[in-house]
Amino acid sequence: MTCVLAIDIGGTKLAAALVDEAGSILRSATRPTPRSDVMSTLAALIKEVMDDGPPPQAVGIGCAGPVDLAAGTVSPVNMPSWRGFPLRREVRELTGLPTVLAGDAQCFALGEHWLGAGRDCASLLGVVVSTGIGGGLVIDGVPLLGPTGNAGHVGHMSIDPYGERCECGGRGCVERYSSGPNMTRWALENGWTPGSGVPGTPDSGTPTSLGTAGTLEKADARALAQDAAAGDPIAVAAFERGARALAGMIASTAAAVEINAVVIGGGVSAAGKVLFEPLEQALDDISGLPFVKAVQVRQSTLGVRASLAGAAHLAWHPPPTS
Numbered sequence: 001m002t003c004v005l006a007i008d009i010g011g012t013k014l015a016a017a018l019v020d021e022a023g024s025i026l027r028s029a030t031r032p033t034p035r036s037d038v039m040s041t042l043a044a045l046i047k048e049v050m051d052d053g054p055p056p057q058a059v060g061i062g063c064a065g066p067v068d069l070a071a072g073t074v075s076p077v078n079m080p081s082w083r084g085f086p087l088r089r090e091v092r093e094l095t096g097l098p099t100v101l102a103g104d105a106q107c108f109a110l111g112e113h114w115l116g117a118g119r120d121c122a123s124l125l126g127v128v129v130s131t132g133i134g135g136g137l138v139i140d141g142v143p144l145l146g147p148t149g150n151a152g153h154v155g156h157m158s159i160d161p162y163g164e165r166c167e168c169g170g171r172g173c174v175e176r177y178s179s180g181p182n183m184t185r186w187a188l189e190n191g192w193t194p195g196s197g198v199p200g201t202p203d204s205g206t207p208t209s210l211g212t213a214g215t216l217e218k219a220d221a222r223a224l225a226q227d228a229a230a231g232d233p234i235a236v237a238a239f240e241r242g243a244r245a246l247a248g249m250i251a252s253t254a255a256a257v258e259i260n261a262v263v264i265g266g267g268v269s270a271a272g273k274v275l276f277e278p279l280e281q282a283l284d285d286i287s288g289l290p291f292v293k294a295v296q297v298r299q300s301t302l303g304v305r306a307s308l309a310g311a312a313h314l315a316w317h318p319p320p321t322s
């Protein structure tokens with residue numbers, strides 16, 4: 001049986017798998033991302049997955065960005081020890097195999113297109129809503145990577161040219177409104193008390209404030225989602241605001257490149273209908289042209305495996321430019 005080696009590199013976890021041409025995982029393993037010497041840990045992980053398994057014929061890597069596909073280097077925001085790190089060359093030399101690299105959100109989109117929520121779509125936008133907002137495009141079945149591999153960076157599309165300054169230096173970026181930490185920040189600024197939406201639970205008895213030790217742990221997107229689901233008006237408003245910013249970005253992207261669907265994943269998407277209901281309503285309100293209005297919103301079906309699936313697909317079907 002022939003297979004490829006798929007690798008997914010994130011700020012918290014490294015994952016590797018041998019994947020056959022139908023997308024079945026033959027072997028897989030994960031390790032926490034170390035703070036330093038990531039390559040040694042990755043090499044050990046690759047060895048673990050390849051030992052005693054069928055020999056792979058190529059490697060596909062999805063890595064947290066920014067990436068520079070022209071140079072084959074990566075500089076993941078959450079991995080300070082890798083800046084301009086020549087990941088593609090290192091893995092190629094380690095394995096002796098053809099190696100293809102892309103951003104992890106691009107791999108998410110490709111994975112969902114191949115095996116997940118976008119299986120029936122020619123063209124889709126994948127969006128990862130987490131501590132940041134990542135994105136990737138698949139157009140007519142082919143990943144759209146761009147000259148340096150940064151196409152689909154939808155988290156830093158501006159949905160408000162007069163909006164707040166973003167960490168990237170831009171203004172009014174979607175990420176500033178819709179990422180987990182930013183929705184949480186807005187809710188706290190507007191008087192949300194974590195746990196307020198779930199009366200009767202052991203955690204809800206103690207009012208908390210921003211300055212209270214321990215509060216910041218609880219004041220996260222998961223707590224916000226719980227409170228929104230329980231009807232807390234500020235938590236609901238925070239999700240509506242984040243969803244509306246996402247919808248503006250999705251409608252703009254759809255107008256630019258024409259897509260059948262948007263597939264939403266990432267930790268914040270686990271919030272479910274408190275995110276998806278206002279998102280669909282806002283998208284219906286914002287979009288005008290019929291081909292934009294026709295875009296379907298879907299929740300990821302592959303979850304954390306989506307990027308690995310996309311990396312495997314890259315290895316099986318490398319883009320012509322790689």
Ligand SMILES: [Zn+2]
Pocket residue numbers: 155156166167168169170171173175
């Ligand atoms: Zn930005």
